[in-house]
Amino acid sequence: MRLGGRLRAVAPFARRLVDSATSGIDDWMTGKLGEEFNARLARVPLNLTATGVDEFGLDPAWTKYALASVAFLHRKYFRTEIFGKEHVPGGRVLLISNHSGQVPIDAALIGASLFMDIEPPRFTRAMVEKWTQTLPFISLLFARVGQVVGVPENAKRLLESDEALLVFPEGARGISKSFDKRYNLVDFGLGFMRLALETGTPIVPVAVIGGEEQYISVGNFASLAKLLRMPNMPILPQLLLPFGALPLPTRYRIYFGEPMRFEGDPDDDDAVIEEKVFVVKATIQSMINRGLKARKSVFF
Amino acid sequence: MAEAPRSASQRPSQRPSQLPPGSIPPNSMPRGPALPRGTGTILVTGACGRLGKHVVRIQHRERRVIGVDRRPFPDKPKDVVHEQVDIRRKKLKDLFRAEPIEAVIHLGVMHDPRASQAEHHSWNVAGFQKLLEYVAHFQVPKLVVLSSANVYGPQPDNAQFLTEDAPLLGGARFSEIRDLIEVDMLAQGFFWKHPETETVILRPVHIVGAVHNAASNFMRLPTIPTLLGFDPMVQIVHESDVVRAIGRALVPGRRGIYNVAGPDPLPLSHIVKLLGKPSIPIPYTFGRAVLKRLWALRLTTFPAPELDHIRYVCMVDDRRARDELGYEPAIAIEETVRSVELESW
Numbered sequence: 001m002r003l004g005g006r007l008r009a010v011a012p013f014a015r016r017l018v019d020s021a022t023s024g025i026d027d028w029m030t031g032k033l034g035e036e037f038n039a040r041l042a043r044v045p046l047n048l049t050a051t052g053v054d055e056f057g058l059d060p061a062w063t064k065y066a067l068a069s070v071a072f073l074h075r076k077y078f079r080t081e082i083f084g085k086e087h088v089p090g091g092r093v094l095l096i097s098n099h100s101g102q103v104p105i106d107a108a109l110i111g112a113s114l115f116m117d118i119e120p121p122r123f124t125r126a127m128v129e130k131w132t133q134t135l136p137f138i139s140l141l142f143a144r145v146g147q148v149v150g151v152p153e154n155a156k157r158l159l160e161s162d163e164a165l166l167v168f169p170e171g172a173r174g175i176s177k178s179f180d181k182r183y184n185l186v187d188f189g190l191g192f193m194r195l196a197l198e199t200g201t202p203i204v205p206v207a208v209i210g211g212e213e214q215y216i217s218v219g220n221f222a223s224l225a226k227l228l229r230m231p232n233m234p235i236l237p238q239l240l241l242p243f244g245a246l247p248l249p250t251r252y253r254i255y256f257g258e259p260m261r262f263e264g265d266p267d268d269d270d271a272v273i274e275e276k277v278f279v280v281k282a283t284i285q286s287m288i289n290r291g292l293k294a295r296k297s298v299f300f
Numbered sequence: 301m302a303e304a305p306r307s308a309s310q311r312p313s314q315r316p317s318q319l320p321p322g323s324i325p326p327n328s329m330p331r332g333p334a335l336p337r338g339t340g341t342i343l344v345t346g347a348c349g350r351l352g353k354h355v356v357r358i359q360h361r362e363r364r365v366i367g368v369d370r371r372p373f374p375d376k377p378k379d380v381v382h383e384q385v386d387i388r389r390k391k392l393k394d395l396f397r398a399e400p401i402e403a404v405i406h407l408g409v410m411h412d413p414r415a416s417q418a419e420h421h422s423w424n425v426a427g428f429q430k431l432l433e434y435v436a437h438f439q440v441p442k443l444v445v446l447s448s449a450n451v452y453g454p455q456p457d458n459a460q461f462l463t464e465d466a467p468l469l470g471g472a473r474f475s476e477i478r479d480l481i482e483v484d485m486l487a488q489g490f491f492w493k494h495p496e497t498e499t500v501i502l503r504p505v506h507i508v509g510a511v512h513n514a515a516s517n518f519m520r521l522p523t524i525p526t527l528l529g530f531d532p533m534v535q536i537v538h539e540s541d542v543v544r545a546i547g548r549a550l551v552p553g554r555r556g557i558y559n560v561a562g563p564d565p566l567p568l569s570h571i572v573k574l575l576g577k578p579s580i581p582i583p584y585t586f587g588r589a590v591l592k593r594l595w596a597l598r599l600t601t602f603p604a605p606e607l608d609h610i611r612y613v614c615m616v617d618d619r620r621a622r623d624e625l626g627y628e629p630a631i632a633i634e635e636t637v638r639s640v641e642l643e644s645w
Contacts, residue, residue, distance in 0.1 A: 047563030050633050051574075054462055057533045133456035135582065136529025145532070153459035285370060290439060 007132040030066045036174040037071065047161060056125075056154070057143035063123055066145045067115055073105070077249055078210065083291075084256035085118045087204055092162040094196050094203045094257070098185055098284055099174030101211035101247070104236050110166055110206060111254055126166040127157050131229065159199040163293055167192045169277070172231035178219055182212035183288050188272045188281050197268040200254070205257035207287035213298050214247035250298050255287050294297060337441065337552040338546060339363050340402025343395065345387055345431065347380075348373045350511045351446075352407045352522035354543050356380055359550075366395060387427040396438045403550055411513070413601050414475070424479040425486070432490050435497055442498045446486040446551045449505045449535075449559060450477055454614035460533070461617035464503070464557045474605035476551055488557070492591030500549040501540075503617060504560035505611075509639045514606055519640045524572045528581040529620075530611045531569045537562030538631035538639055548625040558625055559616035563633040568610055574637040584611065586597065 039296055046054060053059045074080050088095075095114075100106060111124040127150035148154045155221045158165050167190035176216055179184070192227035196203050221278060227234035238244040260283070262276050346352045347367025353365070359365050359596065365380045367373060373382040385391045386409055395401075410423045423474055435443050452462045453470030461575040464560045468485070471478040484501060491499040506515035515536065518524070537560060572579045582590075588607055594600040 006532070040395035049566065051566040053533075053567060053570070055533070055565055136527070138529075139456075140529055140531050148460060149457060151457060151459045153461070153463070157461065166456075176509045255521075 001004065003158075025065075033068060033071055036145035037068070039068075040115065040202070044115070044121050044123055045162075046123075048286065053144075053147075056146065056148050058123065058146035059144045063146060066141075067112065068222075070108045070112045073113040074109055077251040078109060078112060080107075080109050080252040080254060082113050082117050082254050082256070084099050084258075085113070087235060087256045087258050088114065088118050088164070088205075089202060089259055090120055092159045092199065092201050093164050094159070094192060094201050095164060095166045095206050095256075096192060096203050096280055096284065097166065097168055097206035097208055098175060098183075098288060099168035099170045100182070102176060102217055102236065103213065103247065104175060104214040105247060106208045106252075107168070108210045110208065110254060113254055114164060116283045120162050124166050127155060129172065131231075145227075152195060156196050156199060157192075159201050165201075167283075176213065176220060176234050177231040178215065178217045179212070183209075183292060185273060185285050185288075186282055187279050189244060190270060190277055193262065193273050193277045193280070194266040196262055197264055202259035202261050203280060204259050205287060207257070207284055207291055208252065209255070209288065209291045209295060210250040210252035210298070213250045216248075248299075251300055253291055253295065256293055257287055257294065273276065316640060318351060322604055330415055330619050337402065338550070341366060341399060342403040342405060342550070343462070344405045344407060345369070345409030347382065349407060350509075351507065351539055351542065354510075354539055355405060355407065355546055357545050358414060358423045358547065362550065363506040365401075366401075368392065368395070380631050384443065386432050387431055388422065393431065396434045397581055401438065401440050403444065405444045405446070405550075405627070406431060406487075406602065407446050407547060409446070409480060411476070411480070414598075415516075417460075417476075417505055420479050425482050430484055432486065436490070436494050438618075440497055441488070442500070443487075444500045444502065444546055445483070445487040446546070447501050447503045448480055449503045449561075449614065449616045451484050451503060452479045452614055452616070453477070453534070453550070454532075454608040454612035456612050458613050458615075460613060462559070462586050464620060470617055473608060474603070475603075476603060477593040480573075491555070491557075498555040500548060500555055501557040502545055502558065502560050502621075503616065504542050504545065504593070505535040505537050505562060507539050507542050508536050508636060510642070511539050516608070516640045517601060518610075519575060519637070524573070524575070524579040525587065526568060526581050527587060527607065528583045531567045532611060532613045533565045533615060534568050534571065534609075534613075535561045535565045535615045536571070536636055537629060541629040541631055541636075544630065545621065545625065545627045548621075548627050551610060551625075554625055556620075556624070558621040558627070559618045560627065561616050562629045563631070565615055566633060571637055575641075577592050584633055594617050 046060060048054055055171050095110065097106065097110060102263050114124045115121050125148060128142050128147045130149055132142060134151055148227050155165060170186050171189060173186050175278065196269050215236050216238060217236055219235045221233040221235055225231065260280060264272065303587060321402040337425055341364040343366045344352055347356050348369035348371040350518065352369065354366065356365050356367050360377050360380045366383060366389060367376065368383050368385060370384055370386045376382050385453055391632065407644065444556045451470045452466050452473060453474065454632060455469060468481045471481050487501050489497060507513060508519060510517045541562055542560060573638040584607065588604050591602060595603055
């Protein structure tokens with residue numbers, strides 16, 4: 001009771017402290033990122049409910065801070081270069097990208113470019129692994145910044161409300177590629193194509209270059225991953241170096257390709273769908289190959 | 301109800317034609333003059349629960365209501381007939397025999413966390429089977445069963461909004477909900493086997509208001525415990541919106557399974573904020589262990605598996621109810637949340 005009373009006495013001060021801290025962070029953010037950041041934030045189309053989140057749990061206040069920290073990585077650390085920003089349409093769109101880099105920084109940077117560099121600014125929605133929902137804080141953070149559980153019903157609902165949905169058809173196998181297999185696409189899942197056919201959504205192929213070199217993986221510690229119930233556990237020698245936990249400051253290059261439209265029955269045989277998926281995969285692979293050829297240096 | 305009652309001449313068209321002519325069961329009681337559908341007597345099971353009383357109070361203004369419950373009904377409206385019977389007893393059949401019943405609303409699902417599993421099962425499942433038997437035998441034209449969105453169960457891989465075709469996995473981690481799933485399944489079986497009865501299964505999300513259930517009791521705690529690092533989106537619905545949905549389900553011609561959600565979903569933390577109560581975040585493993593202990597010592601009414609409701613999403617898509625039943629929640633979210641604090645009678 002006494003402790004409770006004391007807490008209650010301290011609460012207003014604590015709140016004032018938090019308030020001044022957030023306004024301090026806000027000022028600092030505006031200083032670093034420019035007024036434009038806030039202006040773009042105000043232009044993002046959102047469907048908020050009465051209590052200020054959207055139906056999937058996206059909270060614009062959380063997303064603002066998440067984007068601000070990603071913006072720093074995007075502009076200063078990875079110095080992302082963007083090509084083909086005119087190819088991303090305004091309405092519903094499926095962004096299909098290669099997945100790389102052990103940690104999904106590629107998703108964050110694609111999200112940052114859709115918000116900071118492409119017109120109109122928008123929040124990218126991505127699908128996350130189901131097991132992340134069992135993790136405290138991570139599941140919460142993902143939900144508040146607009147990441148949804150990777151089930152087809154969610155994807156369909158997002159596209160029907162004209163959102164930009166980012167999908168990595170390579171999945172977990174793609175992100176944990178070892179260094180010798182870098183920039184070689186592994187098998188694509190077929191789900192995204194059925195989704196595109198069902199909802200009449202254009203597909204924008206995306207090639208991300210620079211992610212494969214941020215963490216050099218020499219193999220996969222499968223038994224440990226299984227023990228920890230994680231999809232994979234890459235072996236990263238650089239973690240032994242000082243500051244090795246940080247990704248190497250490679251330069252990211254993100255290529256957006258021309259929108260591709262497909263027609264057909266979403267419930268066709270796998271073989272029929274596979275052909276269409278192969279067209280997308282080949283497009284992304286050739287975008288990657290061209291990008292790699294154009295790249296002079298990994299770091300600059 | 302505001303809907304225009306159907307004329308008596310339309311009545312045969314409600315009956316499916318595939319029934320052989322001889323299959324009308326012998327019914328010794330002379331039936332009264334055929335009333336237009338939508339105005340006949342309704343029988344409500346579980347009428348003395350808080351939701352039951354609410355349904356009875358709304359429905360008795362329009363039509364004759366028989367309330368069935370083994371509990372007493374202290375301040376019942378004068379024109380409501382209360383039969384204090386156990387739905388497993390033969391006496392229930394006499395009620396059907398005595399007069400034509402036009403609709404049965406089944407609210408009498410027991411979820412007393414302290415009653416034994418055998419008692420639960422016998423009441424919920426065996427009792428409901430008896431009720432279905434009478435509904436079929438006396439050709440009651442309408443059956444409304446109140447199930448729950450909890451039959452889907454909170455799971456980490458749930459779609460954000462579950463549709464009526466989602467599998468009923470609520471029992472996977474929480475065995476106490478299996479009775480309710482069985483009731484839902486029995487009602488579904490009845491829906492297909494007896495097309496002459498319009499069966500409506502309603503699956504509302506957490507009902508709050510004067511009702512006492514796990515969700516509303518949770519919201520009535522002086523300090524709301526939450527799970528550290530989890531803040532799922534939740535849906536709650538005010539009991540009068542559920543009563544409204546039941547009213548819509550009674551309209552002749554409506555049949556099927558319908559999810560019933562309230563106002564827009566919101567994070568659990570926003571509910572706590574609207575309640576204006578302090579909350580205390582507890583790590584999941586610790587919380588579960590403590591709750592298991594408390595449950596074993598009979599110090600809490602919350603079984604440990606129910607923690608999943610404040611950990612994972614279990615939300616429903618109620619577009620079907622909105623489109624087909626014309627259901628629309630009328631109570632805004634603030635009022636819905638605060639309704640747990642009021643005792644309305």
